[in-house]
Amino acid sequence: MTINKTPVDLSKQSEKTVQELQLGYPEAELVIESPGPVQGEWDGIRLDQLMTNLITNALRHGKPGGPVTVSISAKGNDAYFKVH
Numbered sequence: 309m310t311i312n313k314t315p316v317d318l319s320k321q322s323e324k325t326v327q328e329l330q331l332g333y334p335e336a337e338l339v340i341e342s343p344g345p346v347q348g349e350w351d352g353i354r355l356d357q358l359m360t361n362l363i364t365n366a367l368r369h370g371k372p373g374g375p376v377t378v379s380i381s382a383k384g385n386d387a388y389f390k391v392h
Contacts, residue, residue, distance in 0.1 A: 311351045315321040318355075318387050326337040326378055329367070336367050339359040346382045352389050362391045 319342040326340050359378075367377045379390040 311354065313349040313351055316348060316350045316352050318348060318350070318382075318389065319344060321352060322359060322378055322389065324362065326354055329363055330362065332375055333367055337373075338363070339375050339377045340380070341377060342380040343382070346380055346387050348387050359389065362389075363367065366391050385388050 322342065323340055326338050330338050332337065363376060363378060370376060377390075377392045379388070379392070381388045381390075
């Protein structure tokens with residue numbers, strides 16, 4: 309598997325993924341929490357696949373009718389992506 313790192317804003321990437329998934333799951337309540345830009349060098353395509361898989365799993369296997377919350381945060385050189 310080839311990894312192509314490029315500068316990516318994790319917050320913007322997450323917002324894009326959530327918006328796309330909201331179209332496929334219009335009845336779902338998707339919430340995104342982000343402090344603002346979280347810059348780093350990641351493979352945007354692989355990152356999108358990861359986010360899509362985690363959020364879709366939460367939609368399919370989480371509490372029916374419950375919100376799915378996507379949280380982005382950063383501390384020092386570490387970035388965090390959480391799905392609840």
